[in-house]
Amino acid sequence: MFSFFRNLVWLSLTLGAASAAAAPPKVTDAWIRATPPGAVTAAAYLTITSAGGADRLVGASTPAAGAVEIHTQIAEAGSQRMLHVAELTLPAGEAVRLTPGGQHLMLIDIKTPMVPGTKVALSLRFAEAGTVEIDVPVVDARAQAPSTH
Numbered sequence: 600m601f602s603f604f605r606n607l608v609w610l611s612l613t614l615g616a617a618s619a620a621a622a623p624p625k626v627t628d629a630w631i632r633a634t635p636p637g638a639v640t641a642a643a644y645l646t647i648t649s650a651g652g653a654d655r656l657v658g659a660s661t662p663a664a665g666a667v668e669i670h671t672q673i674a675e676a677g678s679q680r681m682l683h684v685a686e687l688t689l690p691a692g693e694a695v696r697l698t699p700g701g702q703h704l705m706l707i708d709i710k711t712p713m714v715p716g717t718k719v720a721l722s723l724r725f726a727e728a729g730t731v732e733i734d735v736p737v738v739d740a741r742a743q744a745p746s747t748h
């Protein structure tokens with residue numbers, strides 16, 4: 600499993616070197632799961648489509664948290680485990696979905712609880728397209744993701 604992710608990173612580096620994306624990636628269906636008081640992390644979900652060519656999500660940040668990591672989730676011995684990945688490969692024109700139970704952005708050391716109805720500024724850093732700023736609505740954990748944004 601670990602070598603699988605190493606191969607993913609290697610593959611994305613190869614693709615990134617060959618691409619020359621111009622148009623910024625399209626980010627849709629972004630939402631952050633509301634957190635209870637005292638929580639130190641929060642999960643953000645979104646869909647990214649790189650229209651201009653292959654790209655990679657290489658980092659993210661927000662004023663609302665100390666750090667943002669790209670995580671993937673795997674089932675292991677009957678329980679869910681999260682893995683920190685260095686980057687996310689974005690094939691040209693393909694919608695890459697970060698959804699509950701799978702890949703997500705992890706907000707680490709959040710400054711305040713994530714309150715439903717509020718929005719959080721999120722800065723996404725792409726290898727080719729540079730930085731894309733979005734405002735992400737906070738949604739109650741029991742509610743479904745908004746259909747669009």
Ligand SMILES: [Cu+2]
Nearest residue numbers: 670681703705
């Ligand atoms: Cu996580």
